[in-house]
Amino acid sequence: MSVAQRWGFAVLATILGSALTWTAVAAWPGHLDTQSAASVVGVVAALILGPAGWWAQQGAADRALLASPAGPVPVQSRGPVDAGQQLVVGDLPGQAVGWQDRVELLDQLTLMAGHSRTAVVCAVAGQRGIGKTQLAAAYARARVAEGWPVVAWVVADTSANLVTGLDKLAAAAGVRQPDTDPTDAARAALAWLRTQPGPCLLVYDNALDPDLIRTWTPPVGAVHIVVTTTRYDFVNLGESLDVTLFTPTEAVTYLRTRTGLADDTAAAQLAEELGRLPLALAQAGAVIGPRRRYRTYRAYLDRLATTSVADLLPPASGGDYPHSAAQAILLAVDDLAAADPGGHARRLLDHLAVLAPAGADPVLLRHLAAPPRPTGRRRWWHALRRPANVAPDVDSLTAILAQRSLILPSVEAGRVVVHRLVQRVLRERLQYTRHLDPVLRSAADALSAAAAEHGNRWATRSLIADYTDDTRTLAGSPADTTTRRRLLILQQDMLNWLGEVHNYSTVITLGAPLVADLEQALGPDHPNTMWSRGSLAAAYRAVRRLDEAIALGERTVADRERVLGPDHPDTLWSRSNLAAAYRDGGRPDEAIALDERTVADRERVLGPDHPDTLWSRNNLAVAYRVGGRLDEAIALHERTVADRERVLGPDHPNTLWSRNNLAAGYRAVGRLDEATALDERTVADLERVLGPDHPDTLWSRNNLAADYRAVGRLDEAIALHERTVADRERVLGPDHPHTLWSRNNLANARSQRLEEQSAAAGVEQRSTATSSNEPGATGPVSPV
Structure with missing residues (x-):
């Protein structure tokens, strides 16, 4: 209205x-x-x-508000967002060049989102390029400018992308911590979002699965949900808003504004020729007008009439978009040569077309825009002609592309997004002209370089998730044998980077098909194949899929011993990981035997003070304790703590893990005063080194509370358990196993308090409390 x-x-x-x-x-x-x-x-x-x-x-x-959206004010918050501040999370599209305000639709969306809390923005007949995402983005930008405390934009075409988007929200809200799986972090983000006083906005863009959206929709709280989709089976999620083609009046008004031409009759003819599809009109309007390639509508219409889609795209193209849209997109791409004689903007656009639809951050954009490195004889000739191969200015290239509506800016500074329909047309064009394989290989090189540039991977965890999505998109493209092998290596690199940020669920999602592909392409005994198999086994163990971890670990150990030899470092790592899986799987005798062999081999091959040797000795001590050989466990824990303090330093995470494990050994044999003193020191050090909310710190704090209870300091035990429960619910989520363990320990401590009070009053009760110790741990999942 x-x-x-x-x-x-x-x-x-x-x-x-x-x-x-x-x-x-x-x-x-x-x-x-x-x-x-x-x-x-x-x-x-x-x-x-x-x-x-x-x-x-x-x-x-x-x-x-839409005309001049305010920029987000990034904050870190673990409770309600402070007044006057806001969190704007995700790749919220910026306002497109020549954006036309669709007043009626925006008014309807505003009423629907406020009334039903869930509004479904649906494209008629499943057609792309109709403007549903831009409409939702306009609504989101208005809420940002209005000062809503939380506005989150999540790409929801797959479960992995949705989880990644909510994982970013968890990071911005301060409820995502080290060692937290992205799925757990996503749940923590929704739990945090439900506690906000509101109003908050959560946009799920390009959703394809209603059940997935239903699963990840907050049931309570002051959260408004907007879902964009091309599918009509979302109508049961909330009120549905159909986004249609431009009306004839809207189309003519848009073209008049975009081109500066007053010929409404010709504009109407062009609008009908392009099916009044907003995206196609945007491409056409970008190249029509005074001082542009096509000075009049008639000149553009003549070019359309003489451009055969059959000459531009493969016969099977099209489907859910009209060929006239493809013509408009490709004519806009052809116009790039006038503003970019070196072809740098076209090269960047082609690379963006083969990546995931979420777009690219500034680091990746820089690597994508870098000119290719010449090889062989061309390298010397190129050096003589042009001594310095200077990379073009990325901002200039993105400005050229944005002016032709070929990319969209994001609210996040420096990030750009390409419309899915533009991506599809360009990919089909690259495949048809036999240029797809070089672009895929070059994009893979850029992804590897961008990921390697991020030294602190935990700090850029969400970018690693984005790069993984790009990797999956590349892997799904048709490619020749050479390109396929390059993409397999990229996926293997991604497994390593995902493991570094403890994203084990994605390691499994990416690793399981990768192992099968590597076995087929390189053979089951190739080092890359065995490496990926070991990474997958380690991820299975991390998420407690122990039967699979053991089966895959046994195969990897046998293959590496046969191919690489029993003393190879990779073989020793595989043996160490298999022993840990045996121990976690309730097979301590086998774990002890394998750990003893690995310690002896590492001492012989690497030396007694090598970090890998100390790692194995720590694991063996834990296996002794789990197997009931407590005296040997304590002696070896004490030796490992001393060695790690000497070799690695008293504040190294591995040293702190060893001290945790030694305290658990003291507790197991009743040396409670020593366990308590050591746990108090470890908690203080972990809070100083890793922070009070780190999962390792919370683990140690829970153990310290168990110490307090064991030595009769029940009030301190209850207070510390209460604090740990609250922190774990906030950091890890209410359903995380560690949270449930802490909650059980708190209940047991309170039950013991009631028993003591009842005994003092002369009332007899039967205790049902169980031990409140957490199981020992060896530390982070080891390399493979």
Whole structure:
């Protein structure tokens, strides 16, 4: 509803209300004089016009906000967002060049999202390029400018992308911590979002699976949900808003504004030729007008008439988009040569077309835009002609592409997004012209370089997830044998980077098909194949899929011993990981035997002070403790703590892990005062080194509370358990196994307190409390 229509309703309501009031006053017994009656009518009119005028003006306010959206203010928060601050998370698209405000649709979306809390923005007939994402983005930008405390934009075409988006929200909210799996972090983000006083906005863009969205929709809280989709089976999620093609009037108005031409008759003819599809009109409008390639609509229409889609795309192209849209996109791409004689913008666009739809961050953009490195003889000739192969300015290239509506800027500084329909047309064009394979290989090189540039991978965990999505997209493209092998190596690199940030669920998702592909392409005994198999086994163990971890670990050990030899470092790592899986799987005797062999081999091959040797000795001590050989466990733990403090330093994470394990050994044999003192020291060191919310710190704090309870310091135990439960619920989520363990320990401590109080009162009770110790741990999942 337009602003004028809103004001019309407001004025009409005021007139009707005034008329009814005058009639009622005139019929009132005793008949007021004219001046008094007019005063009464005036008061009633003011009471009606005030709220009605505010409602009418809201439409103008929303559109004013859209015209100049405010930038986000990034904050770190572990509770409600502070007043005056906001979190804007995700790749929220910026306003497109030549954006046309679709007033009616935006007004309907505003009402629907506020009324039903879930609004489904659906493209008619599943057609792409119709503007559903831009409409949702306009609504989100308005909420940002209005100051809503939380606005999150999540790409939801796959489960992995959805989890990655919520994982970013968890990081921004401060509820994602080291060693937390992205799925657990996503749950923590939703749990945190439910606690916000609101109003908050969560947008799920390009959703394809209604059940997936239903699973990840907050059931309570002041959260407004907007879902964009091309599918109609989302209607049961909430109120549905159909986004249609431009009306004839909207299409002509858009072209007039975009081109600067006043020939509405020719504009209407072009609009019908392009099916009034907003994306196609954007491509055409970018190259039509004074001082542009096509000075008139007629010149562009003539070019369309002489451009055969069969000459540009493979015969099987199209489907859910009209060929006229492909023509408009490719004509806009051809126009790049005038502004970019070196072809750098075209090269960047081709690379963006083969990546995931979420777009590219500034680091990746820089590597994608870098000119290719010449090889062989060309390298020397190139060096003689051009000594310095200077990379082009990325900002200039993205500006050229944005002016032609070939990319969209993001609210996040420096990030750009390419529309899925533009990507599809360009990929089909690259495949048809036999240029797809070189682009895929070059994009893989850029991804590897960008990921390697991020030294602190935990700090850029969300980017590693984005790069993994790009990797999956590349791997799904048709490619020749050479390209396929390059993409397999890229996926293997991604397994390593994902393991570094403890994203084990994605390691499994990517690793299982990768192992099968490597076995087929390189053979089951190739080092890369065995390496990937070991990474997958380690991930299975990390998520407690122990049967699979053991089976795959046994195969990897046997293969590496046969191919690489029993003393190869990779063989020793595989043997160490298999022993840990045996121990976690309730097979301590086998774990001890394998750990003893590995310790002896590492001491012989690497030396007694090598970090890998110390790692194996720590694992053997834990296996002794799990197997009930407590004296040997404590002696070896004490030796390992001393060696790690000497070799690695007292604050190294591995040293702190060893101290944790030694305290657990003391506790197991009843040396409670020593366990308590060591755990107190370890908690203090972990809080100083890793922070109070790190999962390792919370683990140690839980163990310290168990110490307090064991030595009779029950009040301190309960207080520390209460703090640990609260912190684990906030950091890890209410359903995380560590949270449940802490909650059980708190219940046991409180039960013991009740027993003591009942005993003091002479009431006999039967205790059902169990041991509150957490199981020992060897530390992070080891290399493979």
